[in-house]
Amino acid sequence: MPENPSKDYFVGVDLGGTKILAGVFNAKLELKGTTKLSTKADRGVDEVIERIARCVKEAVDECDLNLAQVRGIGIGAPGAVDTDAGRVIFAPNLPGWKDVPLKKALEKLLDVPVFLGNDCNVCTLGVFDQEYKAKPRDLIGIFIGTGIGGGLILNGDLYHGHNLTAGEIGHMVIEVNGPKCGCGNRGCFEALASRTAIFREIQAGVKEGQETMLTDMLGKDLSDMRSGDLRKAIRRGDKLATKVVEAAAEFAGIGVANLINILNPEIVVVGGGVIEALADEMMPTLIKAAKEHVMPGTMSGIDIKASKLGDNAGITGAAVLARRGTA
Numbered sequence: 026m027p028e029n030p031s032k033d034y035f036v037g038v039d040l041g042g043t044k045i046l047a048g049v050f051n052a053k054l055e056l057k058g059t060t061k062l063s064t065k066a067d068r069g070v071d072e073v074i075e076r077i078a079r080c081v082k083e084a085v086d087e088c089d090l091n092l093a094q095v096r097g098i099g100i101g102a103p104g105a106v107d108t109d110a111g112r113v114i115f116a117p118n119l120p121g122w123k124d125v126p127l128k129k130a131l132e133k134l135l136d137v138p139v140f141l142g143n144d145c146n147v148c149t150l151g152v153f154d155q156e157y158k159a160k161p162r163d164l165i166g167i168f169i170g171t172g173i174g175g176g177l178i179l180n181g182d183l184y185h186g187h188n189l190t191a192g193e194i195g196h197m198v199i200e201v202n203g204p205k206c207g208c209g210n211r212g213c214f215e216a217l218a219s220r221t222a223i224f225r226e227i228q229a230g231v232k233e234g235q236e237t238m239l240t241d242m243l244g245k246d247l248s249d250m251r252s253g254d255l256r257k258a259i260r261r262g263d264k265l266a267t268k269v270v271e272a273a274a275e276f277a278g279i280g281v282a283n284l285i286n287i288l289n290p291e292i293v294v295v296g297g298g299v300i301e302a303l304a305d306e307m308m309p310t311l312i313k314a315a316k317e318h319v320m321p322g323t324m325s326g327i328d329i330k331a332s333k334l335g336d337n338a339g340i341t342g343a344a345v346l347a348r349r350g351t352a
Contacts, residue, residue: 032093032095032096033052033096034050034051034052034088034094034095035049035050035052035095035097035099035347035348036048036081036085036095036343036344036347037050037099037100037101037339037341037342038077038080038081038098038099038100038340038343039101039144040064040102041103041144042064042103042119044062044064045061045076045080046059046339047059047061047080047083048084048337048344049085049088049090050341054154054341054344054345056337056340056341057088058087059087059340062076062079062080062083064076064119066120067120069120070122074125074127074131074134077100077127077131081098081135082135092136092137095137096348097138097347097350098138098140098343098347099139099141099142099344099346099347099348100140100141100147100343101142101144101145101147101148101339102116102127102142102143103116103117104117104119104122105143105188105189105190106141106142106143108141108143108185110126110128111126111127111128111140111141112124112125112126112141113125113141128140128141138347138350138351140343140349140350141346142183143174143176143190143192145166145174145175146176146183146185146342147176147343148168148174148334148338148339148342149165149166149176149183149192149342150176150178150183150346151334151339151340151344151345152166152294152296152334152338153183154342155345156294156332156334157292157294159181161178161291162179162180162291163288163290163291164177164178164290164291164294165178165194165284165288165290165292165294166192166294166296167194167284167296167297168295168296168338169218169295169296169297169300170220170299171219171220171298172195172207173194173195174192175192175193175194175195177191177288178290179288194280194284195213195214195215196210196214197284198211199212199213199214199217199283200276203216203217204216204222217273217276218276220298220299223255223269223273223299224247224250227239227250227255227265228246228247231247235265236265238258238261238263239255239258239263242254242258252299252302255270255303256302256303256306259303267306270306271307271310273307274307274310274314275310277295277314278310278311278312278313278314278315278316278317279318281293281295281311281314282314282316282319283318285323285324286319291327291328292328293328293329294331295308295311295329295332296334298336300331301335301336308331312329
């Protein structure tokens, strides 16, 4: 039986290059249920849009609800997003996604108002609104996963910037002659501290002959390596995994210090899959490095914390986006 027959539910969708996660929330933004589907991005734009709609329908159905009870749907999409027009301008991990009218297409399929935002901006909104109850005036969200993204809450509002691409924290250059990033530049935060960067450094170490128990666990090519495997190895005293993860955490701390020097927020919240798996291993080094690289006196009263929302930050933020849009 439905918990409440009124039109008092929101659906938050986290659209990624490999998976679509949809969560159903009640009016208090309590999570009632989720559904996950693979994105199948190689099948083209129309197929992905159909799969988003299917994921939403299945999530609602799993909660014994129907779409008539959903007031709004929020979506966090990777890449550059025109929030006002509801269009994905460009999504690097979704082939063919250029100037896609996602809002209009989904509203036609689902007959529910749809609200669109950049995925990491949306994650930051979720952390700000639900984890911190919208109290900080200035908050920075950093999300470390396959890549690194972020979002800026300035004066209590999500800041989009002149070209709607503010918050691309992962492409702040930290080491000018560092490794090449997917964006084409060298030494980006993402190229030094993301899961991709960590895995690359461990694989390079193995090729150079360094020993690690990860090869015993996963085979010499380490192709199936996950963040959880790193945690196990570090806790068992693996020197290579410890060295590489500590270096990534230090780079992340330098990135945080740069943001504190520029924006002086009340709080910096660090999340994403890497931090969810390795918070205990990374956060002390990250915080220490940040404190060592900020201008003297600028850390007073500023907190650096790991997010507690984990993988649900995206769907939570998307639900917040939908609730705000329909208020």
